[in-house]
Amino acid sequence: MPARTGQQYINGLKEQDREIWLGGERVRDVTTHKGLSGGVRAVAHLYDMQHDPALRDTMTFPSPSSGAAVGRSFDNPKTRDALETRSKMMLNWARATCGMMGRSPDFMNVTFAAWGAAADFFGEARPEFGDNMRNYVEYIRENDLTLTHSLINLQRSRNLSGMFNLTEGTALEVVRETDAGIVVKGARILATLGPLSDEIAVYSPRLARHSDDHSPFAVNFAIPCGTKGLRFLCRDSFDLGRSHFDHPLGSRFEEMDCVVFFDDVLVPWERVFLLYDVNRLNATPHVTHSTAHSAHQGAAKNLAKCEFVLGLALLMTQTLGTAHLPHTEERIGELMLYTELMRSCMRAAEADAAIDQWGVMCPAILPVESTRNLMMTAYPRMIEILQLLGSSSFLIQPSEADFAGPLAPAIEQYLATDNTAAKDRVRLFRLAWDTAGSAFGSRQVLYERFFASDPLTRARAMAAIYPKDDMTERVREFLGRDDDT
Numbered sequence: 001m002p003a004r005t006g007q008q009y010i011n012g013l014k015e016q017d018r019e020i021w022l023g024g025e026r027v028r029d030v031t032t033h034k035g036l037s038g039g040v041r042a043v044a045h046l047y048d049m050q051h052d053p054a055l056r057d058t059m060t061f062p063s064p065s066s067g068a069a070v071g072r073s074f075d076n077p078k079t080r081d082a083l084e085t086r087s088k089m090m091l092n093w094a095r096a097t098c099g100m101m102g103r104s105p106d107f108m109n110v111t112f113a114a115w116g117a118a119a120d121f122f123g124e125a126r127p128e129f130g131d132n133m134r135n136y137v138e139y140i141r142e143n144d145l146t147l148t149h150s151l152i153n154l155q156r157s158r159n160l161s162g163m164f165n166l167t168e169g170t171a172l173e174v175v176r177e178t179d180a181g182i183v184v185k186g187a188r189i190l191a192t193l194g195p196l197s198d199e200i201a202v203y204s205p206r207l208a209r210h211s212d213d214h215s216p217f218a219v220n221f222a223i224p225c226g227t228k229g230l231r232f233l234c235r236d237s238f239d240l241g242r243s244h245f246d247h248p249l250g251s252r253f254e255e256m257d258c259v260v261f262f263d264d265v266l267v268p269w270e271r272v273f274l275l276y277d278v279n280r281l282n283a284t285p286h287v288t289h290s291t292a293h294s295a296h297q298g299a300a301k302n303l304a305k306c307e308f309v310l311g312l313a314l315l316m317t318q319t320l321g322t323a324h325l326p327h328t329e330e331r332i333g334e335l336m337l338y339t340e341l342m343r344s345c346m347r348a349a350e351a352d353a354a355i356d357q358w359g360v361m362c363p364a365i366l367p368v369e370s371t372r373n374l375m376m377t378a379y380p381r382m383i384e385i386l387q388l389l390g391s392s393s394f395l396i397q398p399s400e401a402d403f404a405g406p407l408a409p410a411i412e413q414y415l416a417t418d419n420t421a422a423k424d425r426v427r428l429f430r431l432a433w434d435t436a437g438s439a440f441g442s443r444q445v446l447y448e449r450f451f452a453s454d455p456l457t458r459a460r461a462m463a464a465i466y467p468k469d470d471m472t473e474r475v476r477e478f479l480g481r482d483d484d485t
């Protein structure tokens with residue numbers, strides 16, 4: 001099947017029975033559930049964009065195996081032009097969701113595309129794992145499947161070393177092998193998009209300093225979400241079942257986050273890509289460059305999200321008549337700075353891209369890591385700026401129903417501003433509230449703080465790859481000068 005339509009995506013979700021729990025009840029059909037169906041429709045729209053005649057050439061590319069038009073995020077670009085086209089594709093998806101669905105399917109697609117190109121790495125010690133990876137990437141690309149992933153082991157306690165304690169009895173581990181595959185048990189977080197996905201990928205970035213080179217916790221596999229023994233436990237839905245007027249983001253872009261329980265889940269051998277091999281697990285993101293590709297997808301999301309918040313701030317201040325005030329300009333200027341830094345990082349990553357050892361045009365790592373790390377502090381600050389600009393207007397929020405009720409004339413009269421009718425003001429500020437105040441908006445802040453790991457880990461990741469000698473050498477050279485220059 002070439003690039004799917006939205007309806008084909010929805011049909012796929014309906015066809016696969018899976019164990020999703022939300023609010024104490026098992027969800028029988030995520031596509032019609034009131035807390036999940038809005039997100040399903042949003043992802044379906046992304047798939048429909050692949051068939052929009054005006055976008056098709058950007059959103060898809062000819063499959064290297066079948067020649068059919070398949071999703072562009074599965075591409076392994078060979079040229080800078082092809083990388084930039086993939087970047088446009090990701091930006092199109094990110095802008096369609098105002099940057100509010102960080103786990104749109106391209107996030108995992110670019111990761112697996114990179115792993116497919118680097119399949120020999122997975123097959124170095126066990127050749128069958130290389131074949132498994134190649135076959136799996138072809139399978140998800142040709143069927144345009146949607147993946148969630150859960151990388152993080154739950155912790156009972158945070159020990160002083162800062163390292164995850166694998167003996168606590170909560171971590172996902174391989175408990176035995178059978179002729180059919182490996183059996184895994186444990187729990188993982190935080191499968192965003194879990195109920196809206198066809199498959200779940202499980203690997204781990206958190207064994208980084210684990211000392212053994214052979215560990216039952218070191219594993220990389222992917223299985224259908226409907227696999228026996230797999231259970232998804234959802235948080236509360238932030239789609240409150242309200243209209244798009246009342247709840248413009250939550251009613252559309254609820255991507256859901258889940259704890260995933262693995263109760264003796266059988267992973268067929270053909271779906272195992274790495275087993276027990278701690279060193280290979282730790283090396284995977286950097287040797288395969290999947291981290292650069294996923295950060296590039298994140299950069300597109302960051303840019304779309306910054307553009308959206310900036311646009312919102314501009315409209316808010318125009319509506320309130322505060323745009324000309326110096327402190328407004330200062331705050332808007334800060335939003336512009338973040339937006340342009342995100343754009344610049346993305347462009348720099350593309351301009352400095354280079355062919356890697358797998359033959360893939362790989363975005364430069366430092367700019368994409370910079371946008372990823374910057375967003376962890378920039379986004380909470382951007383939301384703070386929205387709150388400072390909006391003040392009580394966030395809470396002057398009659399609902400859509402109020403505009404049809406007995407207070408409508410008063411609302412129309414008193415809530416208008418000098419340049420904006422009451423209903424347009426309220427529509428705008430309900431959007432602002434959903435961005436900067438509601439449960440949906442608060443979760444977005446938490447997402448940006450943590451989705452790519454905790455701040456300490458991210459800072460260490462940057463320090464590990466940064467070419468520090470270049471900098472110290474410059475200072476040494478200055479210290480060694482004995483002339484007047």
Ligand SMILES: Cc1cc2nc3c(=O)[nH]c(=O)nc-3n(C[C@H](O)[C@H](O)[C@H](O)COP(=O)(O)OP(=O)(O)OC[C@H]3O[C@@H](n4cnc5c(N)ncnc54)[C@H](O)[C@@H]3O)c2cc1C
Nearest residue numbers: 149150151152158159162189190192446447450451453454
């Ligand atoms: C909205 C959202 C969506 C997410 N989506 C996904 C997803 O799709 N897939 C996925 O795999 N993961 C996802 N994540 C999970 C994310 O990767 C983790 O939240 C992140 O790695 C942090 O881990 P943690 O939540 O266990 O926090 P913790 O490790 O508990 O960290 C919390 C804070 O405590 C500090 N801390 C922890 N231990 C110590 C210590 N020993 N000493 C000093 N300080 C310490 C940390 O630095 C941090 O500031 C998501 C997270 C969020 C919030």
